[in-house]
Amino acid sequence: MDNKPDSSERREFLRQTGLGTALLLTGISSLSACKATRSMSHIQGGMVGANYQAGHRLRSVAELMKLPVQETVTTDVLIVGGGVAGLSARRWLAQQGVRDVLLLEMAAQTGGNAAYGQNTVSAYPFGAHYLPIPDLRNQELVRFLKDINAITGFTYDGLPLYNDYYLCHDPEERLYINGFWQEGLVPETGVPEDDKKQIKAFFALVDQYKQAKGSDGLDAFMIPLDRSSADSQFRDLDKIAFTQFLNNHKFTSPYLRWYLNYCCRDDYGATLDTTSAWAGIHYFASRKGRAANAKDSDILTWPEGNGFLTDKLRGQSHSPIRQNILVYELRPNNQGVLVHACDVVSNQTIVIQARKVIVATPQFITRHLLPERPQGSGFRYAPWVVANLTISGLPQGRGLPLCWDNVLYNTSSVGYITANHQDLRDSLTKVVTYYKPLTDQDPDTARRMAYNTSYEEWLTQVLDELEIAHPSLRDYVSQADIWVWGHGMIAPSPGFIWGSERQLAQQPIDNNLFFAHSDLSGISIFEEAFDQGIRAASQVVSTL
Numbered sequence: 249m250d251n252k253p254d255s256s257e258r259r260e261f262l263r264q265t266g267l268g269t270a271l272l273l274t275g276i277s278s279l280s281a282c283k284a285t286r287s288m289s290h291i292q293g294g295m296v297g298a299n300y301q302a303g304h305r306l307r308s309v310a311e312l313m314k315l316p317v318q319e320t321v322t323t324d325v326l327i328v329g330g331g332v333a334g335l336s337a338r339r340w341l342a343q344q345g346v347r348d349v350l351l352l353e354m355a356a357q358t359g360g361n362a363a364y365g366q367n368t369v370s371a372y373p374f375g376a377h378y379l380p381i382p383d384l385r386n387q388e389l390v391r392f393l394k395d396i397n398a399i400t401g402f403t404y405d406g407l408p409l410y411n412d413y414y415l416c417h418d419p420e421e422r423l424y425i426n427g428f429w430q431e432g433l434v435p436e437t438g439v440p441e442d443d444k445k446q447i448k449a450f451f452a453l454v455d456q457y458k459q460a461k462g463s464d465g466l467d468a469f470m471i472p473l474d475r476s477s478a479d480s481q482f483r484d485l486d487k488i489a490f491t492q493f494l495n496n497h498k499f500t501s502p503y504l505r506w507y508l509n510y511c512c513r514d515d516y517g518a519t520l521d522t523t524s525a526w527a528g529i530h531y532f533a534s535r536k537g538r539a540a541n542a543k544d545s546d547i548l549t550w551p552e553g554n555g556f557l558t559d560k561l562r563g564q565s566h567s568p569i570r571q572n573i574l575v576y577e578l579r580p581n582n583q584g585v586l587v588h589a590c591d592v593v594s595n596q597t598i599v600i601q602a603r604k605v606i607v608a609t610p611q612f613i614t615r616h617l618l619p620e621r622p623q624g625s626g627f628r629y630a631p632w633v634v635a636n637l638t639i640s641g642l643p644q645g646r647g648l649p650l651c652w653d654n655v656l657y658n659t660s661s662v663g664y665i666t667a668n669h670q671d672l673r674d675s676l677t678k679v680v681t682y683y684k685p686l687t688d689q690d691p692d693t694a695r696r697m698a699y700n701t702s703y704e705e706w707l708t709q710v711l712d713e714l715e716i717a718h719p720s721l722r723d724y725v726s727q728a729d730i731w732v733w734g735h736g737m738i739a740p741s742p743g744f745i746w747g748s749e750r751q752l753a754q755q756p757i758d759n760n761l762f763f764a765h766s767d768l769s770g771i772s773i774f775e776e777a778f779d780q781g782i783r784a785a786s787q788v789v790s791t792l
Contacts, residue, residue, distance in 0.1 A: 288707060288722055295703045296365065297374070297731040302354055302574055302592045306616035312576045313588070318596035324348035325788055326587060326602035328575045328617070331360025332554075332774055333764040334608030335561040336781025337788075339392075342565035344789050349567035350600070352589060354574045358562060361736060361772070364555035365636065365729060370668035372636045372679045373553025374731040377665060379774050380547050381410060381537035383471060388782055389775060396560040398548055407540040414548045415541075417670060421653040424717040429647030433510070433655055435503040437647075443501040450499055450508075457482075457533040469533040472779040473745065473769055476534075483526065486746040490528035491520040506658060514662040516771070517630020517685040518739040527740035527771065549652065551667050553681075554774055573598065578605060578617050584760050604788045608764045608781065611753060612735055621757075624749040627767055631695045632736035635682040635710045636667065638727035642678060643718045650678075659713050660684060682710050685736070698732045706730045737772030745770040754783075759791045 305312060325346060327334045330353030341349050357363065361375035382389045390408065393399045399408040422429045426438040434447060460468040462477025470476040477483075485493065490512065494505065505520065511531050512523040520528070537544045550556035562569070577588040584603040591598055607614055611627040642650060655663030661684040668679055686694035707730065711722045744750060750770055756762045764784035769776035 288704070288711070288725075291707070291722070291725050291728050293703075293728040293730070295706075295732070296729045297733070302572075305574060305590070305592075306576055306613065309576050309616065312574075312590050312597070315590060315595060315597045318591060318594060318598055320599045320601070321350065322601045323350040324602070324792065325350070325604045325606065326585070326600055327351040327606045327608055328578075328587075329353065329360075329608035329613075329765070330355070330358030330569060330571070331608060331765070332362060332558060332561070332777035333766060333781040333784070334358075334360075334606070335558055336778045337606050337608060337764055337785040338567060338569075338781075339561055339564040340782045340785035341788065342567060344785070346789065346792065347567065349565070350602075351567065351569045352573040352575055352600075353569065353571045354592070356571055358569060358571065359555055359558035360777075361733065362554035362558045362774075363731070364552035366552070367638060367679070367727065369638055369675075369677050370671060370679045371550075371552035371555070372667035372681055373555060373665075374634050374636070374681075375553065375733070375736075376774060377553030377681065378416070378547045378549040379554065379557065380535050381408075381539050381542050381544070382775065383536045384408070384538055386471065386775065386779075389778060392561075392778070393548075395564065396557075403540045407538060409540050410542050410546075410548065412541070413670065414550065416547050416549050416652050419648060419651045421655070422648040422651045423655050423657055424645070424647075425657040427645065429645060429649075429654075429717075431648050433653070434507055435657065439503050443503045446499055446501040447504050447507075450497075450504055451532075453497070454529065454532040457529050458536070460533075467536075469530045470536075471534045471773075471775050473530065473534070473771060473776065474779075476530075483746045485529065486524045486526035487743055488525050489521055489742050490523045490525045493525035493528065494520070510655065510662060513685045513687055514683075515773070516739050517632060517687065517737050518741070519687050522628075522687075522739060522741055524740050524742040524745060526745060530771070549665075549670065551670060553667075557774060575617060578607070578761065580758055580760055604760055604762065604792065606762045606764055606781075606784045606788060608784070610735060610738070610765050610767050614763070614765075618757075618761075622752070624753070626741065626744045626747060626749040627753075628691055628739045628741055628744075629735035629767075630737050630739050631686045631691060631698050632733040633684045633686065633698060633706060634731045634733065635684075635706065636727075636729045636731075637664075637680050637682065637710070637725050639678050639680060639721070639724045640726060641676050641724045642680070643720060643724070645717055654680075654717075656713065656717055659716065660688070661710075661713060664714070682714065684710075691739075695734045699734065701732075703730060738767035738770060740770045756787055762787050 363374040398411050398414050400411050401409045423433050428437050430437040462479025466477040468477050468482045509520045512518050572592045573589050575589040579586045585605045587600040589598045615623045652669040664680045664682040667681050715721050754768050762784040764780040766772045766777035
């Protein structure tokens with residue numbers, strides 16, 4: 249193990265650099281009063297995003313079957329889907345010496361919901377954008393972070409040293425509440441004492457859950473979640489909504505409930521009423537990372553978000569990846585699985601004979617590929633809207649200056665991050681990434697509404713909300729790109745995580761078809777997708 253020197257001086261430099269830029273941005277507020285126009289005609293950009301029309305072609309497989317055959321391919325292992333789980337499986341197979349592997353991805357780029365873009369100012373995420381430092385017991389993830397230099401070494405007592413350029417720089421997070429930017433996201437400014445007592449009591453209870461172990465000796469809450477205790481005193485929490493749990497414990501504070509609802513919307517695309525109590529507590533009680541130069545609550549982040557991680561995953565194997573390929577049929581045969589796929593560019597069919605197939609697609613895709621497989625109703629997906637705004641200055645209000653994570657109390661979004669927060673160049677031009685889970689309607693209704701809302705309507709909604717805290721913001725925006733995720737992430741509804749449906753969906757078929765995706769965990773985070781890929785790849789290796 250490596251023993252690296254103290255890096256506190258470099259961390260301090262990074263802190264001061266970020267803070268200096270934020271203070272300069274604060275001064276912009278005096279200029280905003282000079283801008284009177286409400287026009288958005290100067291803003292360049294438009295709707296970007298996944299090619300959902302290609303995916304919708306799976307609704308008419310009979311039409312796809314009529315396409316002419318372009319080529320025939322054979323492979324030992326075919327991976328369908330190039331999100332985190334598929335890329336993780338590909339990496340694991342390479343490390344186990346399995347070389348004849350082919351990955352097919354429907355979109356023009358791999359990465360799934362870690363998609364990102366880039367302009368002359370910065371790279372910026374269109375989806376997942378950070379990774380909490382992991383529990384040391386998650387050895388494969390720790391090893392991966394070491395391989396990509398996110399961990400630069402270890403102390404003599406085994407604690408990792410994280411790359412200072414990847415640890416989130418100060419200032420990290422703030423909340424706009426009662427006309428003031430306070431530090432941290434838990435409401436404090438103007439909050440009555442009785443509410444503060446409830447907030448304190450809730451976190452004391454969470455700490456108990458964080459330390460708790462079941463009768464089987466396992467932690468009550470772990471990541472990956474399938475390593476959590478099977479003790480019914482904990483798993484029974486999955487049967488009730490988070491709202492009921494709060495009612496049972498008499499947590500009635502509207503400030504606490506707003507914060508917990510924000511957490512559910514931010515990580516799950518769900519609300520207190522539609523999130524299981526087990527998942528709600530897991531959000532807080534499962535984070536147990538340890539490091540020599542970071543706290544257990546610290547995170548790793550990059551301008552391109554988790555696209556940094558998927559790029560690194562992709563580089564850890566040399567097996568081929570083919571993009572713009574829509575798999576539309578999986579047919580087991582005596583040689584393994586016969587696969588039909590459509591090249592969405594040439595509109596012709598590719599036939600693949602594979603010995604083994606890893607289906608690393610979400611269930612709303614998988615059910616079209618295997619229509620005879622029993623389908624459940626527990627897999628619910630939250631639609632999201634993400635907007636990236638390039639700004640020449642950010643009018644500021646009172647309180648803490650610009651942070652990495654910036655949230656407005658009691659609004660429809662979960663706030664915005666500063667995409668180039670980690671950039672050491674001292675520039676007033678920023679890209680901010682705005683996130684809005686569509687939780688006010690049932691997912692199907694919200695999804696249809698999202699696809700039928702125009703770019704101008706979305707942009708107006710985004711700017712109207714942000715101007716609550718940043719008056720005349722639209723005058724400083726030069727570019728705005730908006731991405732609609734129709735199925736942004738799996739939502740852990742009551743009864744789903746520890747119900748039978750999720751467990752059954754993970755089971756291989758005839759030792760030829762294997763399944764991997766974060767929705768098979770019930771929580772859409774990088775660690776779960778990464779582990780799902782390894783689990784499925786391990787099953788394949790054991791049968792080859």
